[in-house]
Amino acid sequence: MEKGLISTIQGYSIKDGPGIRSTVFCVGCNLRCRWCSNPELMLPGKKVMRFSLGGEERQQEVGYEIESRALAEKLARDRMFYAETGGGVTFSGGEAALQWKFVAETAKILSGMGISSALDTAGDVPWEVLDAVTEDMEYVLYDVKTFDDAMHRRCTGRSNARILENLKKLAAKGRMLIIRMVIVPEYNDDLEDVRKRMELVKSLGACVKRVDILPYHTLGKGKYQRLGIPYPIKGKEEIPQTYWNEFRQLGVGISIVIAGEHG
Amino acid sequence: MAKFLAIYDADPFASAFIDNCMEKGKLLKNGGCQYDVISQSNIGPAVLGNSFAAIKKLVFDEKKVSWEELKQAMEANWEGEDGKRIRKLCKEAPKFGNDEDEVDGIVADIFESYLELLPAYKTDRTGKGPEISCYTMSTSNITSYVPNGLDVGATPDGRMPIPPLNEGCSPTQGTDVNGPTAVIRSVAKLPNWKVAAGQLLNMRFAPGTLAGEENLHKFVGFLRASQRMGIYHNQFNVIDSKTLRDAQKHPEQYTDLIVRVAGYCAQFVSLMPETQDAVIARTENVW
Numbered sequence: 001m002e003k004g005l006i007s008t009i010q011g012y013s014i015k016d017g018p019g020i021r022s023t024v025f026c027v028g029c030n031l032r033c034r035w036c037s038n039p040e041l042m043l044p045g046k047k048v049m050r051f052s053l054g055g056e057e058r059q060q061e062v063g064y065e066i067e068s069r070a071l072a073e074k075l076a077r078d079r080m081f082y083a084e085t086g087g088g089v090t091f092s093g094g095e096a097a098l099q100w101k102f103v104a105e106t107a108k109i110l111s112g113m114g115i116s117s118a119l120d121t122a123g124d125v126p127w128e129v130l131d132a133v134t135e136d137m138e139y140v141l142y143d144v145k146t147f148d149d150a151m152h153r154r155c156t157g158r159s160n161a162r163i164l165e166n167l168k169k170l171a172a173k174g175r176m177l178i179i180r181m182v183i184v185p186e187y188n189d190d191l192e193d194v195r196k197r198m199e200l201v202k203s204l205g206a207c208v209k210r211v212d213i214l215p216y217h218t219l220g221k222g223k224y225q226r227l228g229i230p231y232p233i234k235g236k237e238e239i240p241q242t243y244w245n246e247f248r249q250l251g252v253g254i255s256i257v258i259a260g261e262h263g
Numbered sequence: 264m265a266k267f268l269a270i271y272d273a274d275p276f277a278s279a280f281i282d283n284c285m286e287k288g289k290l291l292k293n294g295g296c297q298y299d300v301i302s303q304s305n306i307g308p309a310v311l312g313n314s315f316a317a318i319k320k321l322v323f324d325e326k327k328v329s330w331e332e333l334k335q336a337m338e339a340n341w342e343g344e345d346g347k348r349i350r351k352l353c354k355e356a357p358k359f360g361n362d363e364d365e366v367d368g369i370v371a372d373i374f375e376s377y378l379e380l381l382p383a384y385k386t387d388r389t390g391k392g393p394e395i396s397c398y399t400m401s402t403s404n405i406t407s408y409v410p411n412g413l414d415v416g417a418t419p420d421g422r423m424p425i426p427p428l429n430e431g432c433s434p435t436q437g438t439d440v441n442g443p444t445a446v447i448r449s450v451a452k453l454p455n456w457k458v459a460a461g462q463l464l465n466m467r468f469a470p471g472t473l474a475g476e477e478n479l480h481k482f483v484g485f486l487r488a489s490q491r492m493g494i495y496h497n498q499f500n501v502i503d504s505k506t507l508r509d510a511q512k513h514p515e516q517y518t519d520l521i522v523r524v525a526g527y528c529a530q531f532v533s534l535m536p537e538t539q540d541a542v543i544a545r546t547e548n549v550w
């Protein structure tokens with residue numbers, strides 16, 4: 001039985017794929033996105049966040065180990081909600097694919113129980129790993145952060161060559177994809193690059209079920225403080241509506257959902 | 264309660280529509296009704312269950328605190344260093360509403376024992392006319408959980424004296440931290456089908472959670488799944504804490520703000536401050 005390191009399971013999760021889902025947050029990531037809102041999941045291992053609340057010093061431990069079978073049984077408790085809404089479980093993080101044996105095993109057990117799974121991934125793992133981890137899954141939620149390689153390095157510290165390759169391979173395999181794009185002002189909001197991202201998505205064909213646009217938020221800022229590390233980005237936070245109008249033009253022909261717009 | 268109703272709610276008009284009143288020549292509240300089943304309201308079962316769970320864990324299982332120490336700490340309203348330390352342990356003990364079998368089982372036990380004892384109680388009208396005259400259980404205590412809290416001192420779940428007890432069969436305000444599906448799973452473990460006079464569950468959702476068609480569909484699915492798990496009554500406030508706090512500050516701007524309090528809806532600004540706080544304290548589910 002495989003063991004994994006996770007931080008939390010979020011129930012009634014409505015942003016991580018179809019229906020009502022439970023999202024499992026896995027600890028550890030191999031990218032270093034400047035805007036990462038989950039630094040406690042980005043850095044490896046267990047950790048402690050310190051903060052004060054109402055004048056009281058508190059601390060919160062992040063990360064605990066759990067076996068795949070125990071996790072699957074926990075997740076299965078919400079099966080009625082998944083069944084009524086076409087939902088299921090989403091493995092997110094951090095980078096869930098880094099703990100691929102554990103995630104794959106949990107997904108397999110869930111699938112045996114008739115529960116659908118999805119992987120939320122940034123995709124920077126060997127193809128064999130990505131292929132294996134999604135074996136028993138219904139959906140892959142795939143981040144496309146930039147098209148340009150240099151821009152990707154600036155934003156995340158790593159090249160996106162393997163990421164884009166893997167995306168094409170998933171599509172060629174016919175995996176159902178939900179593309180996720182986070183737009184961060186002054187980092188990856190360049191509309192010419194967005195156009196190339198959209199072209200790429202269109203070239204993947206019908207396996208792309210939709211594109212979710214997640215506007216950048218600074219809600220993670222407090223967590224950096226609690227971990228005692230500096231918040232890595234500066235810059236403006238608001239994205240004007242005119243930007244989204246142009247953005248939509250680039251995505252004509254694909255199903256785009258911009259969070260917060262509900263259009 | 265029944266005594267007062269007999270005087271102030273004798274109600275000849277309603278009695279005219281109830282079989283048997285005419286034949287008996289008695290009003291509804293004086294024994295004219297053939298099947299006279301009264302809803303008996305249970306108040307604070309989650310506070311009680313959480314308290315038992317804390318005692319079980321801290322005093323018996325882990326022996327971290329003695330019964331005497333706990334009692335003293337509660338009598339001192341958790342004041343002093345020891346009081347604070349013990350209260351912290353009590354607050355960290357498992358709480359109903361998070362799908363934890365042990366504490367949920369204790370709350371279910373409380374329901375069962377109440378249901379077992381209830382038939383032994385006679386109503387004021389037993390033997391005075393009705394063929395059947397008894398009590399049946401409900402948790403539809405309207406707002407009683409707020410004033411009742413005023414009379415209850417510190418409790419072993421870590422609650423301070425005076426704040427409201429839990430509302431209906433809902434988790435104690437703010438102690439359900441695993442989201443709405445966990446609340447449903449906990450409440451589903453109660454003998455809901457035996458609580459014939461109303462099992463009141465209240466939840467609060469932030470507006471964003473329900474915004475847009477897709478989220479509404481998910482919410483409908485949530486309701487259907489809950490129903491299939493035996494939850495037959497669930498009320499929602501869809502509003503964020505910020506708005507409610509603002510309404511407390513500027514009541515004149517919020518005269519149209521209607522909230523579900525418990526068994527009824529009310530104009531938020533007309534509620535007493537303790538009740539307003541209780542509505543705000545009900546865990547807001549926001550994603």
Ligand code: SF4
Pocket residue numbers: 029030031032033035036037038041042093094095122
């Ligand atoms: S891929 Fe996700 S978890 Fe990893 S650093 Fe980027 S934003 Fe954070």
